[in-house]
Amino acid sequence: MENKIILLSSDQLGKGEAELGEGILETFFTILKQKEELPKAIFCMNRGVRTLTEDSLVSLHLIELEKKGVDVLACKTCVDYYELEKKLVVGKISSMQHFIELSSKYEVITLS
Numbered sequence: 001m002e003n004k005i006i007l008l009s010s011d012q013l014g015k016g017e018a019e020l021g022e023g024i025l026e027t028f029f030t031i032l033k034q035k036e037e038l039p040k041a042i043f044c045m046n047r048g049v050r051t052l053t054e055d056s057l058v059s060l061h062l063i064e065l066e067k068k069g070v071d072v073l074a075c076k077t078c079v080d081y082y083e084l085e086k087k088l089v090v091g092k093i094s095s096m097q098h099f100i101e102l103s104s105k106y107e108v109i110t111l112s
Helices: 018-032 046-052 058-067 076-082 096-105
Strands: 004-008 041-044 071-075 092-094 107-111
Touching: 004 046, 004 096, 018 058, 041 046, 041 096, 046 058, 046 071, 046 076, 058 071, 071 076, 071 096, 076 092
Parallel strands: 004 041, 004 107, 041 071, 071 092
Antiparallel strands: none
């Protein structure tokens, strides 16, 4: 997993009931943070940037992953679109250019 980046494009995992999808995404990150090998980065875009706010339980897991050295990044265009800049509790604002650079070096795992 250390040679990979996760592209998080939603605040839930899978299509269907929102509450179920949010719970599944939280479970994913609960398990991921317990692994020895962690991804290089997690890049959040589109509705995925919502997971970086205190309104999402996923943010608690992302804080822990960030403390373990995982770069947690937010698409600036998406943060601006959802007006979340002052609500972020984890991660750094980044750019699509940075994501393109990362994706040219590391395998991308997309969660949507």
